[in-house]
Amino acid sequence: MITERREREKEEGIERLKFNFVVSNLRCVIQEEWHQRGPVADFGLTFVTKPMRALVAVKRVIDYAIKVRVKPDKTGVVKENVQHSMNPFDEIALEEAVRLKEKQIIKEVVAVSLGPSKSQETLRTALAKGADRAIHVEVEEVMAEKIEPLLIAKILRRIAEAEKPDLIFLGKQAIDDDCGQTAQLLAGLLNWPQAMYASAVEQESDKTFIVTREVDGGRESVRIKIPAIISADLRLNEPRYATLPNIMKAKNKLLEKRKPADYGIEIVQQIQILEVTEPPKRKSGGFVEDVPSLVVKLKEMGVV
């Protein structure tokens, strides 16, 4: 009899503890919502759903305005003393995540970059533009050249498994290697839906987003269930500039440093770069004085 009573009391105690835990958690969430939205906030559904998290992958590349020069030894392009910045498509991807955070759809934005130590500058920029924290997966500069999108996708998969984001944003391509593969490879590895070349992203419900994609013939609209991968196209948004106060604040944000080995990933190359050369040069043309002589010239060439 006594043991039975004790058992019951114990169970009730556990139940009470569980209940208290849930209540206090809810209180926390409500307080936070209240704090963010003010007393008129609509608590309808939002406070019971798990706050969303976004991961954004950013790459440090040679600035888009620089005309690159091929090295005479044909091993690559000249990178020393050349202006680098965040890949323009990644800026757009990041901006979208930050905007979703401002709309309070996303709770936390985590920026990730893989590359040499200088990639930290790119991550600081991401933090200044609104990312909450950053992860830098460091590789040596000579290795960075050889990292293929597949390897990046494998590391991002490990990070996604640890961070459990609801959305992963990437640029549609890096303007240096022009591969345009990472987002699709990652989606394949995770078996998540992929909405590539996004020009609009809208939340539909707590589980679904509607993404407008730029496809060859025009536009296409798809509904994706989270977790999902979105790659940003040019016209998704107009990225903001980092303001000075935000650049200062970014210095205090958390920047975690990792190595590929921390994710159990070994750098293996499948694609070997044999040589990098200049594209064939065009013969320079000439000027013509007026329209009739242009037409005559084109007719001579047989193109009209």
Place this chain on the structure above:
Amino acid sequence: HIAFRFTGTLVLAEHTGGKLNPITLNAVSAASKLGEISVLVAGTNVTKIAEQVAKVEQVKRVFIADHEKLKHQLPEHVAKTVETLQKQYKFDHVVAGASTFGRDVLPRVAAQFDASPITDIIAIHSNDTFSRPIYAGNAICKVKSNAPVKFLTFRGTAFQPAKESGGSGKIEKAPETDFSFDGVEFLSQELLKSERPDLQSAKVVVSGGRAIGSADNFKMIYELADKLKAAVGASRAAVDAGYVSNELQIGQTGKVVAPELYIAIGISGAIQHTAGMKDSKVIVAINKDPDAPIFEVIIVII
């Protein structure tokens, strides 16, 4: 399933609204340098497309994957079909044109086979060695692939289209695929309709930039294009300014064209734009500014 050792190449056919996309023919012609060609046609009611593909020169086999889930050829479902096919037939190369469709699907499948893809190939040197442009076409990179399966996309303008006759491919059903993935759903499509020739296969392209000034002024571009039976293109600036829709954008992140004649009107010629047109045979630039960078790549100038 019995796994056949089938030394060959699988080409993904691209089609819309019952029409074969011409880039498929460029992909077949590129693939013919790699080995025996099989083509996958995925969609709904695709028998006619498959019959058309079977007649393309060099095509030995055509696989039909017909399923409701493939109706809009979403990459998630097409990739699954390709994956199933690859598991059974073990092709050495799985290839497509470097279009939205090809770029969408191929890397997703490649991930399942732990293979690094190579995108936007402009030259084939051997079964495993290829050239592709990097840095917006300002450098050409020659690479050798040790990937277990070569997943490749070919730039359409770099390869002649295969002839649409002379082939006698055997048509068969693709193996059953698991379409239970429900993370994505097609909603709608808004395609640009135009009487003009397709931008990427047109012989003449007339392109306008920011200096055109307005969407209204762009009519002049259309009129000139009509006279020349040309397709119309645009620079990013013209698209951003709202003169034309973004499907017409030519450049690193837009479409790549290589027509016989490219007429650039009011386009300064930023690196990102020239990346999409500098392989055109004859380039004419019409520009008030004699120092515009476009003049570095042109033949005839006003």
